[in-house]
Amino acid sequence: MAARGSLNLAQATEASLIVAAQARDQAAFGELVKRRQGWARALLRRMCGSHAEADDLAQDAFVKAWERLVDLETPAAFPAWFRRIAVTTFLMAKRRQKAVFEEIDDAAPIVSEDSTPEAAASAKIDLEKALALLSDAERLCVTLNHGEGLSHSEIVEMTGLPLGTVKSHVLRGTEKLRRMLEAA
Numbered sequence: 001m002a003a004r005g006s007l008n009l010a011q012a013t014e015a016s017l018i019v020a021a022q023a024r025d026q027a028a029f030g031e032l033v034k035r036r037q038g039w040a041r042a043l044l045r046r047m048c049g050s051h052a053e054a055d056d057l058a059q060d061a062f063v064k065a066w067e068r069l070v071d072l073e074t075p076a077a078f079p080a081w082f083r084r085i086a087v088t089t090f091l092m093a094k095r096r097q098k099a100v101f102e103e104i105d106d107a108a109p110i111v112s113e114d115s116t117p118e119a120a121a122s123a124k125i126d127l128e129k130a131l132a133l134l135s136d137a138e139r140l141c142v143t144l145n146h147g148e149g150l151s152h153s154e155i156v157e158m159t160g161l162p163l164g165t166v167k168s169h170v171l172r173g174t175e176k177l178r179r180m181l182e183a184a
Helices: 014-022 026-048 051-071 076-097 115-131 134-149 150-157 163-183
Strands: none
Touching: 014 026, 014 051, 014 076, 026 051, 026 076, 026 115, 026 134, 051 076, 076 134, 076 150, 115 134, 115 163, 134 150, 134 163, 150 163
16 A cells, blocks of 8 residues: 555556656656557657667657656646657657758558458558658658648647648658558
8 A cells, every 4th residue: 555645656647647757756757657658669669660769769758758847737738748759859869860851752541450460460560661661751750640640730840840841751651651561
């Protein structure tokens, strides 16, 4: 049983963990990281195509979130707030690696997976391989649009890319994915 005044981390709501973490409760933040790390790593893996790089970027994003958590006004806004931190962390890493985001290339809806677990696993592997073949900018825009459900204007706001560039990356990247997945 938890001591009076302390938070039962395993049963706490995400909102209560966020409030406790904003009060600099490291254990509460640790629980929040534990709950969100799979999603964060998957998002970053889709954007960068590398498991190791995604893990590093996720860790960096969580460190930045810890440092800025007091700026979060509403616990319910945490998912979108943290997504922005993760995407910004990815973009900063790519800029440091001198990645070029000026190329205009884009895409459409991602293939629906068959109902069998084997077919779904195979489709996921095919999708990951196909995503890895897109340019960094295409992969970023396609992942945010199709994988995270963000609108073009939300992607513009998050990445700083021009609207026409975002639309182009989504359109061409999706089309490239469709062609690659149909050929697979």
